[in-house]
Amino acid sequence: MSCSVEVTKVLIAAASFEENRVESACSNLIECLRACDQLPDLEIARKVLDALRQHRHMSALKRLADNLVRLGCQADLVYRQYSQALIESGEPIAAIEMLQSLVRRVTPGAKEWNEAQGLLGRAYKQIYIDACGSKLGMAEGALEAAIAAYRQAFDSDPTQIWQGVNLVALLARAERDGVNIPDFPRRDSLIEGLRREIEQHWSAGTLEAWDYASAAELALARGDLAGVQRWLKEYLSAADIDAFKIAGTLRQFTEVWGLRADAGEEGAVVAVLRAALLRSRSGVLSLTPQQVQRTAKADVASFEKILGNIGVQTYWWVRTAMERARSVALICQPDGRGVGTGFLVRGRDLHEPLGDELFLLTNAHVVSDSPEQRGALRSDKASITFEATADSDRTARRHRVHEITWNSPPELLDTSLLRFVEPPIGIEPCPVSDSLPVTDEDQRVYVIGHPLGGELSFSLQDNRLLDHEGPTTGKPTVAGRVLLHYRAPTEPGSSGSPVFSADWDVIGLHHAGADFMPKLNGKEGTYGANEGIWIRSIKQAIASRCTG
Structure with a gap:
């Protein structure tokens, strides 16, 4: 029995952003898979789970991954996507348990091992950020665990740009927060090595959206504001850019680096990312009252430098949005x-x-x-x-x-x-x-x-x-x-x-x-x-x- 029709319906529903349509299509696909007398096809699972993640249907992603596991699909990518959905749904502890099991059984250095290590870092990082400076429970230990996860992945493969950049960002955050990390790596050497890696990919024309975001973050670590703006311009015009990626980059700049939209040109990149997220097809932007005010005070220069000809227009569009919020x-x-x-x-x-x-x-x-x-x-x-x-x-x-x-x-x-x-x-x-x-x-x-x-x-x-x-x-x-x-x-x-x-x-x-x-x-x-x-x-x- 083929489920190709139901798969197509899920893919179409995911792009429509209509949640009830997505949930209904996933339910039909699950019923179809249950009626089959064979394990779910791995490529079908990959295609559908990727589409749900890309369009930020995390509830449907979590439910489908859970059912795939129950139906006997024990593939590493299914557990990894399941973990991603748990993190995005605010359940990092459950995700950590699943990811630690995945890391133990996958060959170190393999693609899914690298992805799982990165998601472990992401889960621990979120726990530290959410602690808001508290010394209780997992807070500081979570920061150390996040750094260890990213470092382990990066040490196994220094071409993993995003792993290395996350390591740089968290080391900077630890230094800023006064958190002592044993065996502290040298950030300067990490930054220089990553810069060379990015330049090689740039010369070869092999950079993708996430790479541009990493390059912008690395430029921020080096204090190169012009570089931040240049790389973000490439990032927001990349063919594979989507709301999921923009939201992740915005979260990194605000939660880890602590950028504020009213902090001159450096912070104005936050306002640019907020504008890009709001204008994307599945963009949802939540702001505190202070963030509304800061976004309204953002510097127009970054909008021009990052967005080019539509920069000034977008700047005033965002300013108007913030005024309406008042x-x-x-x-x-x-x-x-x-x-x-x-x-x-x-x-x-x-x-x-x-x-x-x-x-x-x-x-x-x-x-x-x-x-x-x-x-x-x-x-x-x-x-x-x-x-x-x-x-x-x-x-x-x-x-x-x-x-x-x-x-x-x-x-x-x-x-x-x-x-x-x-x-x-x-x-x-x-x-x-x-x-x-x-x-x-x-x-x-x-x-x-x-x-x-x-x-x-x-x-x-x-x-x-x-x-x-x-x-x-x-x-x-x-x-x-x-x-x-x-x-x-x-x-x-x-x-x-x-x-x-x-x-x-x-x-x-x-x-x-x-x-x-x-x-x-x-x-x-x-x-x-x-x-x-x-x-x-x-x-x-x-x-x-x-x-x-």
């Missing part, structure tokens, strides 16, 4: 628990008679005084904070709600327009657009909100616009309400988030997400999607209510 608010209960998101709008942008007063727009199922909306927070109990405006040494100011100026129930427009007791000062409202983007494969929208009601993090998520009921061909199911559907269901707490066009104008109010959302405009089937209300539908309803 306008997004966390809505909390009296006990401080976050329950949803809202965003700042100017009254006349929704209805001219409302003038220049600033309001907060959110979902009715988040804040409402209607007795029919029992799960919503009452307006007199709501506390509103604009987290991205807070200084590093103090919390954001809490704002109270004076009244709900206008409301539409969840079954209609699911909207509440809140008037402040004292409107916020120094925060620009989000601009509103009456137009909708054309739906095509490359059309993106962006959501900025507070996933899980988190108080200290903003998530800027790239979503492909799947469909909408607007002009010219849309068919609204409810008169006066135009829905938008976009990719990747968001976490609870994102309700009330603004949905932005690629130009960072508000086109919708996010209110729901589901793994099996019915498609719009009479199309058959379901998909994993977010759902938002077109901002123009809200404007027209406000105008009708206020003039009727």
Whole structure:
């Protein structure tokens, strides 16, 4: 029995970034493999697992690898990919146990042995980073173990550039943190040897994306800022670049090297990587309030040097994104628990008679005084904070709600327009657009909100616009309400988030997400999607209510 059809479906689903489609395709593949009377084909396993990792479907990767092992596929690459998924899912201890077993049974110096050693280093490195300077438990020992893992792999094969560069980075981190590493290797000699290796590969034309990233990191270790920018330019234009790689490089520069986006040209490379991640097809970027502010202060020079002709344009695009993040608010209960998101709008942008007063727009199922909306927070109990405006040494100011100026129930427009007791000062409202983007494969929208009601993090998520009921061909199911559907269901707490066009104008109010959302405009089937209300539908309803 052949599973080639199911394999193809997984590969297509992985590239679509629709999680429910990926999970369903993987389930079908697993059932097909179970029905076979032979071990899963190793090349099929390699192809599918690589695709899931590349497109960052870590949950599906972990589940498929687990089932491959259960079905008798004991291949080293399956255990290695399984371990990768565990690390990316925040389970480094489980990954370490699996990787240590893999290292013991694989021939030292073999490809999978090198990969396993590198992932051991990655797992231990993450444990040290997550410890945030704590002296308890595995913290400092994890740093030493990470260095040992990378060193062992690099010593066995000095052509392993990425292993050597990770070794250099962690030795620098240990020195900066005052952590003593026994038998400390000389970083200068390591750096010089790696530099020669990279130059040889460059001359031969055999460098790939990860090599360019390693070269940029090595230039940083040498204090060669021009080299960092030159290599990152090659990296971000490499044929095999993807969101998984960009996220890893960004993590290395920020978590290991400690770069900050507002630290001149050196730190501005962080802002460039954040921009590249956000613009990639599966880019998800989470930032603390301080990171929002620092990214907004990044030096434009690095954008020009790394991104060339589109550098200045990208710089202002990122600056605008950070400015919009300042306008997004966390809505909390009296006990401080976050329950949803809202965003700042100017009254006349929704209805001219409302003038220049600033309001907060959110979902009715988040804040409402209607007795029919029992799960919503009452307006007199709501506390509103604009987290991205807070200084590093103090919390954001809490704002109270004076009244709900206008409301539409969840079954209609699911909207509440809140008037402040004292409107916020120094925060620009989000601009509103009456137009909708054309739906095509490359059309993106962006959501900025507070996933899980988190108080200290903003998530800027790239979503492909799947469909909408607007002009010219849309068919609204409810008169006066135009829905938008976009990719990747968001976490609870994102309700009330603004949905932005690629130009960072508000086109919708996010209110729901589901793994099996019915498609719009009479199309058959379901998909994993977010759902938002077109901002123009809200404007027209406000105008009708206020003039009727």
